[in-house]
Amino acid sequence: MAARLAARNMGLRLVQVLLVAVAAGAPVAHAWRKEGHYMVCKIAESFLTIEASAAVTSLLPGWAGGELAATWSWADDERRRYPWSGALHFADTPGDCQFFYDRDCHNTKGEKDMCVVGGINNYTAALMNSSAPLVDLTISLMFLAHFVGDIHQPLHCGNTVDFGGNTIIVRWYNTTTTNLHRLWDLDIVGGILQPGGVKHPSNPS
Numbered sequence: 708m709a710a711r712l713a714a715r716n717m718g719l720r721l722v723q724v725l726l727v728a729v730a731a732g733a734p735v736a737h738a739w740r741k742e743g744h745y746m747v748c749k750i751a752e753s754f755l756t757i758e759a760s761a762a763v764t765s766l767l768p769g770w771a772g773g774e775l776a777a778t779w780s781w782a783d784d785e786r787r788r789y790p791w792s793g794a795l796h797f798a799d800t801p802g803d804c805q806f807f808y809d810r811d812c813h814n815t816k817g818e819k820d821m822c823v824v825g826g827i828n829n830y831t832a833a834l835m836n837s838s839a840p841l842v843d844l845t846i847s848l849m850f851l852a853h854f855v856g857d858i859h860q861p862l863h864c865g866n867t868v869d870f871g872g873n874t875i876i877v878r879w880y881n882t883t884t885t886n887l888h889r890l891w892d893l894d895i896v897g898g899i900l901q902p903g904g905v906k907h908p909s910n911p912s
């Protein structure tokens with residue numbers, strides 16, 4: 708079917724456009740906040756061909772209103788239903804600034820491929836499977852869009868020893884005590900987007 712063929716292309720294109728160097732990640736991950744995922748989806752959508760865009764639209768659930776970005780939180784919301792998927796939101800390395808798939812791409816139980824790189828591979832391949840049921844393609848699309856968003860949060864590719872910055876306590880502009888991972892998830896993007904920009908001692912309003 709045309710939609711499925713286009714969906715295959717879309718899967719690859721989305722990854723080609725957005726897959727920056729994937730390195731390591733954060734086990735105790737907070738969710739990269741809405742705006743991060745939303746922007747990544749929006750940028751990806753703007754690069755889709757007309758054909759791929761139509762395929763994406765045809766795979767989206769009704770509640771998304773035809774907008775890929777509207778599905779940004781689905782993969783986070785479904786973690787309870789798919790507990791195994793938690794490990795797919797990030798990739799950790801031992802802190803040597805190198806990512807070796809065979810060494811690093813596994814969950815805490817040591818199961819291979821269970822990291823964000825494995826997840827992106829898995830759901831890209833799934834989108835290219837023309838005999839997969841549509842419902843599976845829809846799920847694959849929403850996972851893929853989310854995981855590509857996750858890797859744009861630098862601490863979803865961090866160090867194992869500090870759980871992707873979760874154990875590094877920092878103070879954000881002399882106000883909130885937080886951790887480095889959370890700072891990236893929430894405070895930086897949230898601060899930029901609030902009226903008046905980032906709260907800063909020299910710009911307290």
Ligand SMILES: *[C@@H]1O[C@H](CO)[C@@H](O)[C@H](O)[C@H]1NC(C)=O
Pocket residue numbers: 791795819820821822825826827829830
């Ligand atoms: C691949 O997708 C299937 C179906 O959702 C899932 O059961 C499996 O855990 C996934 N594996 C990875 C590495 O993403």
Ligand SMILES: *[C@@H]1O[C@H](CO)[C@@H](O)[C@H](O)[C@H]1NC(C)=O
Pocket residue numbers: 836837838839840
């Ligand atoms: C494609 O999807 C079908 C139906 O779900 C499945 O049986 C088959 O194993 C899949 N092929 C690949 C290469 O994943």
Ligand SMILES: *[C@@H]1O[C@H](CO)[C@@H](O)[C@H](O)[C@H]1NC(C)=O
Pocket residue numbers: 881908
């Ligand atoms: C930082 O916070 C402390 C305590 O709230 C305050 O006394 C101090 O003036 C602040 N420093 C700056 C540079 O705003």
